Amino acid sequence: MRRFLLSLILLATSSPAATQGLLDWSQDEVSAIERHGPWPPPPAHDPSNRVSGVPAAIALGEHLFNDPRLSADGRMSCATCHQAGRDWSDGRARGFGTADLDRRTPSLWNVGYAHWFGWDGAGDSLWAQSIRPILDRREMGGSAAEVGRLLRDDKALACGYERAFGNKVGDNDERLLVDAAKALAAFQATLVSPRTRFDAFRDAMVAGDRAAAARYTLPEQRGLRLFIGTGNCDTCHFGPRFTNGEFGDVGIAFFVRPGEVDSGRLGGLAKLAGNPFNLLGRYNDDASGASAQRTRHVQRLHANFGEFRVPSLRQVGRAAAYMHSGSLATLDEVVRHYSEVSPDRLHSDGTPLVRPLGLSPRQRTDLVAFLSSLDADAPPRPAPPPLCP
Ligand code: HEC
Ligand code: HEC
Structure with a gap:
């Protein structure tokens, strides 16, 4: 019964x-x-990044993403905060690097399809956004000189670089930092959610x-x-x-x-304008200039105060x-x-x-x-x- x-x-x-x-x-x-x-959707392509979609660059980018030697103390990689097993985030309400951060670590799923990056849109390309945490003292605290040295001295990375970019590792550290970021971007653009x-x-x-x-x-x-x-x-x-x-x-x-306060988009636009790596700068690989249109025309308005990016x-x-x-x-x-x-x-x-x-x-x-x-x-x-x- x-x-x-x-x-x-x-x-x-x-x-x-x-x-x-x-x-x-x-x-x-x-x-x-x-x-x-x-x-x-179809694979993302970024005209401002000459190695976007290039398999050897994607492979190099994945290695760099997991490499703690990009950080000053050799202990923190991108994957420390953007973990594959945690949907490319860190399982925390707010990020934590060498100090507490004020914002949550966003997931990197589908990040290749975005056109503004960060909660405040301070980045206008995936590669420029990938430079930020390497240099930020509260995150990885690294430098162009250290990234340059790493790419020159590590045999596997130097070889991976040559395959990805078609030339040997040079001695211009800033250019190497940007190239490392472009490989990181090529990798991240492959992260498409199921x-x-x-x-x-x-x-x-x-x-x-x-x-x-x-x-x-x-x-x-x-x-x-x-x-x-x-x-x-x-x-x-x-x-x-x-x-x-x-x-x-x-x-x-x-x-x-x-x-x-976190002024959101208002502060993000100021950072964007002052960033030497933005799409109006010399590292944009898109000769047509079309990829820089948004950055060229965006206006900073008081209404941007307290605005944040609409999350996927x-x-x-x-x-x-x-x-x-x-x-x-x-x-x-x-x-x-x-x-x-x-x-x-x-x-x-x-x-x-x-x-x-x-x-x-x-x-x-x-x-x-x-x-x-x-x-x-x-x-x-x-x-x-x-x-x-
Ligand atoms: C200490 C933790 C930490 C580390 C290490 C870190 N990130 Fe992040 N990441 C964050 C936080 C927090 C944000 C949000 C930043 C903001 O909006 O101001 C972010 C944002 C991003 C974004 C923007 C995502 C979006 O949706 O707009 C990308 C791309 C990114 N990180 C890539 C990387 C790469 C590549 C590395 C390694 C070079 C890295 N991150 C290292 C915490 C981290
Ligand atoms: C005016 C544009 C707008 C509308 C309308 C809107 N959202 Fe949002 N949504 C946002 C923004 C911007 C954020 C992020 C806000 C922040 O971080 O301060 C957000 C955040 C979210 C989040 C959190 C995502 C995350 O990863 O943190 C969810 C869930 C969400 N919205 C669902 C909804 C639902 C459901 C509705 C309708 C009831 C809605 N939204 C209407 C703009 C909007």
Whole structure:
């Protein structure tokens, strides 16, 4: 009897009717869903980096990424903070180098498709962004001279360099630092996140395959409907990566410590303008100049104060914490934030894109279910083969 009751309960809770089925989607909604794919996208190519997509540079970049000799004390590599087993982040709410950092370490998934880098957009190329942590004293604290010496003195790296760049390691340290960063960028651009439950649903909807689409649970579908509909989320979390690559203010506190603020995009633009490695400088390999257009035309406006880059939402459920400051601990807290955000906290001029949504508990769990459907396990990464065996 007990067994019978138990199986009845199991039947009731696992009954497909409770979670399976297909909502009635309008043509506009299907179009909005379609714009979040296809996944994976074609490989990223960066015209400002002459070794972008070159296999020998990708191999060199992976070795350098894992090499602690890029840091002053020989103990910290890129992989210390961007760990393959932690979705290329560090499992912490805020970064930690030789000292505490004020921002969360972003995941490097799909970073090759971005056009601004860092939470404040202080970088305009993946290679320039890769120079920053090598030189930053709170991160690796290295120098061009040390990177130059490493590439000249280490036989395997020198050989890997020659294969990647087609010339022998020279004696201009600054150029070698930039080349090391370009190899690092070539490697990072290959980090593409796996297909997810959402992608299967999106493709099924586009193909008109109702049976396959119905494998996406009803809470996931209802959350998606909110995301592209009344939630207005996809004005900023747009396209296949769920980001428009730009900046916004969603009302997250920007106080780092009492009396000290993180001005976000406003400070990032000042750093960008003063960076000798930006795309307007001599190390941009794109002779056409087209890749420097954004940097040339970007304006620094007071409205940029407190804006941060719109993060991609792929693999979002796997993050250790949320927002630039790591100040929200769970996806439920993020959704609650959007539900209750106070309009006074937003600095945006004109019509605000974010307003308190006043979601019901079920709507909140639906949104979290949808966001979680953007995650998937990536296969473990094998150790890179030796350079120049
Ligand atoms: C001490 C921890 C730490 C180390 C070491 C580190 N990073 Fe980072 N990384 C961060 C943090 C924190 C940020 C966010 C910085 C910001 O927004 O100001 C970041 C941002 C980035 C970004 C921008 C990602 C994006 O989505 O815009 C890239 C690319 C990156 N790091 C690559 C590297 C590379 C390459 C190395 C090694 C040369 C490296 N990092 C070493 C902590 C680290
Ligand atoms: C105005 C543009 C905009 C809109 C609209 C918007 N977001 Fe965001 N979202 C952002 C920005 C910018 C951040 C990062 C803020 C920060 O770090 O301070 C963010 C962060 C997030 C994060 C945390 C990601 C991470 O890695 O930390 C999630 C999850 C998220 N948004 C989901 C949503 C959902 C769900 C909606 C709709 C209810 C939404 N967003 C609406 C711009 C927007």
